[in-house]
Amino acid sequence: MRAKTVLPAVAMTAVSMVLTLAVVVMWLGTAVPWPVAVVVGLGIDGGWLATLAYERRLAAQGDHNAAVTAVGWSFGILAAGVLVAHALTVDHSAGAWLAVAWLPVAAKALWLVHGLWERTALTPVALDAIRGIQQEARDEAAVARARLRAEAATEETRLTAVTEAGARIARVQARTAQTLSAAWSTLETARAGEETGRALTSVTARVTPGVTPRWELPVWGPTEPVGSRSLDAAPALTDDALDVIVDEIRTSETPALSYREMATRFRAAGHSASEVRLRAAWKRVAA
Template sequence: MKAKTVLPAVAMTAVSMALTLAVVMLWLGPVMPWPVALVVGLGIDGGWLATLAYDRRLASQGDHNPAVTAIGWAFGLVATGVLVAHALTAEESTGAWLAVAWLPLAAKALWVVHSLWERTALTPTALDTIQGIQQTARDEAAVARARLRAQAATEETRLTAVTQAGARVARVQAQTARTLSEAWSTLEEARTGEGTNRALTSVTTPVTPDVTPGVTPRWELPVWGPSEPVPDRALESGPALTDDALDALVDEIRHSDDPALSYRDTATRFRAAGHSASETRLRAAWKRVEAA
């Protein structure tokens, strides 16, 4: 891996050194002996190569010297200046020579990039460890996402089932309420009908002879509706009412309004007044009073 990263910098350095030497020979050859021009070109390339070697040695030791770095850039600028000066003085192909004048600076920049890579390079073991950690993190994230999606789907299914069940319960309750309301309406119509009590009495008279002497058997349909619990006064202190006293109270309460009160209203007012009697005695007293 290190060879792959250093090869571009080495290749660029070789090309820029060869180009610098060739330009110095072409530029200075006509005005001075070629050995002198060769020495000048090799001096520029040699100085640049020497400072580059010193800089690389310091970098391999984990050290850095600003003076060496500055000198290396200075040699690069000199080589670039030579190329630019030759391009400007050339009678032909000025643009082509300017196009390659940046190569020395580019080579130096590649060595800087290579140094940065070396300072951040990791061993294969460390890279494998990092890749393993990243893969583990990706796996855990994928599992967490799958778990969340499954939980969301489960919760959605549960809410849908609960909603549907609630809707079914509401429909059943509504149907039950309608049925019960119809039954109450039918029972109320039957209870308040003119011939209902007479018809029930005529039907039950043959099977209930002599229930109470002098009293005609009578049936009443139950009344459906809201009711309040009646307090149990059987354990309250005080003497129990006699049948005559009970009949008198029931008659007084029943005829306190016009028309006479029904048994239900009579029983409610009887108990609200603080009197106590069993349901059987109170109903028997009300029947006696009504028959009288």
């Protein structure tokens, strides 16, 4: 990866230096001796190469010097200016020289890109660790997505089953209610019929002669509970007997019991009387 950024910068720098030297020699060769022109060209290229080497050294140490960078860019701009000036002064091939005049500046830009790459480059070990972390995250995300899809499918299946079961129960209940309604309608029709009692009486007349039974079929509708009654319930107390019992319970302790205590003992003894009669008896004996 390092070669992908440094090789283009080295190649463009070399081409720029060669072009700068050739242009300086051709441009100044007519005015000064060619060795002087060569020295001037080598001076420009040498200064550019020296500042570039110093910048690379500082970059290798993790350092940076703004003055050195400014000097390096100055040499690059000077080389580009020489190429542009030569292109403007020649009578032929001016467009070709202008087309390559940007190479020194481009070479400096490529070295800048290479420096940025070096400051952000990671070792193979770090890159492997990052790839491992990313792969682990992708694996966990895929597993989580699969788990969510499975849970969603399971929940959908469960809801479908519950809904279908509820629908079946509702259909059975509807059919049962319809059957019961028809049955009770039939019973109601039979009960309300004029000939029902007469038919049933004619059937049972031979079994129970002299008895006219009362036939009543069940009625479809709400019912009321019937309270249970004891078969051997004691007869209701007369007022005099009730007064005697109330007086005995009331005066069984000194001081006399209150009405509430007397009523509690009255019912605990097994006696029966309505609240109205019991309170009336209390008033009579207490008076």
